[in-house]
Amino acid sequence: MSILIDRETKVLIQGITGKEGMFHTRLMIEYGTQVVAGVTPGKYGENVLGIPVYDTVIEALENHAINASGIFVPARYAKDAAFEAIDAGIKLVVILTEGIPIHDTMKIKAFAKEKGTRVIGPNTPGLVTVDQCKIGLLNTDHVMPGDVGVISRSGTLTTEITASLVKEGVGQSTIVGIGGDSVVGSTIRDILSLFEQDEKTKGIVIVGEIGGTMEEEAAEYAREKMTKPIVAWIAGRHAPEGKRLGHAGAIVEGERGTAESKIKALSQANISIAQVPWEVGELMKKVLL
Amino acid sequence: MEFRGWKMRLYEFEAKEIFKKHQIPVPEGQVVESPEEAREAFLRLKPAVIKSQVLIGGRGKAGGIKFPEDEVQAQRFAEELLSLSVRGYRVRKLLIERRIPIEKELYSGITIDRSEGRPVLLASARGGIEVEEIAREYPQEMIQEGLNIQEGLPSYKSREFARRVGLRGKGLIEGAKIFSTLYQIFTRYDAEIVEINPLVKSFNEDLIALDAKMNIDEEALWKHPEIRQEDEFLSDLEREARKSNLGYVEMDGNIGVIGNGAGLNMTTLDILRYYGGEPANFLEVSGRTYMLAEKAIELVLKRPGVKVVFGNFFGSISRCDVIAEGLAKFIRDGKLTKPMIVSMRGNGAEEGKRILREVKVEVYEDDQEAGKRVVELAKSFV
Numbered sequence: 001m002s003i004l005i006d007r008e009t010k011v012l013i014q015g016i017t018g019k020e021g022m023f024h025t026r027l028m029i030e031y032g033t034q035v036v037a038g039v040t041p042g043k044y045g046e047n048v049l050g051i052p053v054y055d056t057v058i059e060a061l062e063n064h065a066i067n068a069s070g071i072f073v074p075a076r077y078a079k080d081a082a083f084e085a086i087d088a089g090i091k092l093v094v095i096l097t098e099g100i101p102i103h104d105t106m107k108i109k110a111f112a113k114e115k116g117t118r119v120i121g122p123n124t125p126g127l128v129t130v131d132q133c134k135i136g137l138l139n140t141d142h143v144m145p146g147d148v149g150v151i152s153r154s155g156t157l158t159t160e161i162t163a164s165l166v167k168e169g170v171g172q173s174t175i176v177g178i179g180g181d182s183v184v185g186s187t188i189r190d191i192l193s194l195f196e197q198d199e200k201t202k203g204i205v206i207v208g209e210i211g212g213t214m215e216e217e218a219a220e221y222a223r224e225k226m227t228k229p230i231v232a233w234i235a236g237r238h239a240p241e242g243k244r245l246g247h248a249g250a251i252v253e254g255e256r257g258t259a260e261s262k263i264k265a266l267s268q269a270n271i272s273i274a275q276v277p278w279e280v281g282e283l284m285k286k287v288l289l
Numbered sequence: 290m291e292f293r294g295w296k297m298r299l300y301e302f303e304a305k306e307i308f309k310k311h312q313i314p315v316p317e318g319q320v321v322e323s324p325e326e327a328r329e330a331f332l333r334l335k336p337a338v339i340k341s342q343v344l345i346g347g348r349g350k351a352g353g354i355k356f357p358e359d360e361v362q363a364q365r366f367a368e369e370l371l372s373l374s375v376r377g378y379r380v381r382k383l384l385i386e387r388r389i390p391i392e393k394e395l396y397s398g399i400t401i402d403r404s405e406g407r408p409v410l411l412a413s414a415r416g417g418i419e420v421e422e423i424a425r426e427y428p429q430e431m432i433q434e435g436l437n438i439q440e441g442l443p444s445y446k447s448r449e450f451a452r453r454v455g456l457r458g459k460g461l462i463e464g465a466k467i468f469s470t471l472y473q474i475f476t477r478y479d480a481e482i483v484e485i486n487p488l489v490k491s492f493n494e495d496l497i498a499l500d501a502k503m504n505i506d507e508e509a510l511w512k513h514p515e516i517r518q519e520d521e522f523l524s525d526l527e528r529e530a531r532k533s534n535l536g537y538v539e540m541d542g543n544i545g546v547i548g549n550g551a552g553l554n555m556t557t558l559d560i561l562r563y564y565g566g567e568p569a570n571f572l573e574v575s576g577r578t579y580m581l582a583e584k585a586i587e588l589v590l591k592r593p594g595v596k597v598v599f600g601n602f603f604g605s606i607s608r609c610d611v612i613a614e615g616l617a618k619f620i621r622d623g624k625l626t627k628p629m630i631v632s633m634r635g636n637g638a639e640e641g642k643r644i645l646r647e648v649k650v651e652v653y654e655d656d657q658e659a660g661k662r663v664v665e666l667a668k669s670f671v
Binding site: 020024075076098099100101102103104105106107109110111114125137138139141142152153154155156157158159160163180182183184185187207209210212213214217233235236237238239240247248249250251252253254275276277278 | 396398399400401402403404406407408409411420421424425431433437438439476479481482484486506508509511512538539540548549550551552553555556558559560561562563568571575576577602603604605606607634635636655656657
């Protein structure tokens, strides 16, 4: 068991003929992912690493069973690509693209909600169910199979944290990069609830960072609903102060958003907070006992 | 993190030009850059107020707004204001604006509710500079309504908001129109915030936007070529970094920092502080800019006071070998004037470490050891 993806997941790659799309498709296949089709408008009939390329998502769906799409389309066209996948009925859409305007993301999120689609990202390194399936570009040199779920707002930092788990012999079930933008399709809280329901997952690591209120909301959710132990690392205790969005931002977010606020909220929910990133592995090992 | 997607702040006068274009009433005004121009503008607009144009809050409290009695005083105030700094940022432009008789100050704004991922409209019958305190003390008086971006802000909702902030008759119709227009501006310009504080009701029931605040999502600027494309809020080094798409923020310490990814970069600052070190900056190379390591190190060294440089990299889409090659080129050109310590893991790390060892850089397997070493070294220079 795992969440969102496993060895049965059949993946479509939108933007498969681009430089990034092609490069990471190869790594995904090498990892064992079933990439069954690709889409790049105007490139019907080509193939990438033996994978057939179609002009539209519906055309790909007419020819293949598909459960998830990974989007590597450049930022200016990413909203359209995401709408295409959601409209075609794909239930898991992972947007790897960086630099999508926030208004576009808000529209994607609203449309996905209407259609019952789960969106991960944008600006995410993607997700990995260890030794089974990977959508995106997470480095898998420092992961091992096991029972701990990882939820991260960061890319490179995710690998730093999984490396610390591996060092202590703590394996992972699924690693989910939710994306670093201020608005994302799925929040920490959303993914926590999936891990709570997953029988295989015994503990969860949250890799948060300053800005926004996602960690505080996750803490509230954890206090009320979570039974599994959680360890967190919050990056940015000593980062330069983030800039608030005028009075309106301060009114909406209140005193939340700082590292202190997040650490306090998470601690009150009985979540163990690492003082340095390499402590995450030891702490998780301890709480799993 | 806020370093991704820099906010593009507009000056009050720029936001007001947009408001005016979309028929939100604003006071008549003129932008000036010299005391003489200020005098001329005052004579034309009197009674008038002089407002410093800065991209940071706290202008009023810093003495950036003046109410001259006559043109002589207007010229003198303008001279004072043009040599003023508001929280470290020089005032370069002034807005001379006709004074409006105020009966009541309201507040209205639209921003992004980041956790819900949708627009949120805020409105209150009480506005002014203390609006945040008012919202804390009287939360029931601050309307906060999440909006469905697919449906937008229908007129009937705008009228209901206007009613709830106490507007009636002609005032209600005008207020509703302002809310609707504000929402149109918010979506039309990919704004992260549009705010009118205060929205003033004058004695003849007219509503007028006395102040205006607007930020545009930097990632969407390409859609809006009519908007100024450069954020004047940045320091010189920050602006230079922005030109290369590098996320750079100045800090006060003596350890220069480069890393890939914002999360890892912030963690690097945390690690340095954990060992008692003081970072001099935050500099992120990303999946889009990892080939610019040479430029990145150059920027880090430009900050006075940097004694040591710490590069912390975990190769992902941004490959360590490419980053190492950029750093090595800088070193081979003889430009590295301070010691550098690097930690490298992940994609391309083995090759990257080999490249750096060749140019005599101290390289570590992880940031625990490397961070400790960097701080020791930095302290030895103090």
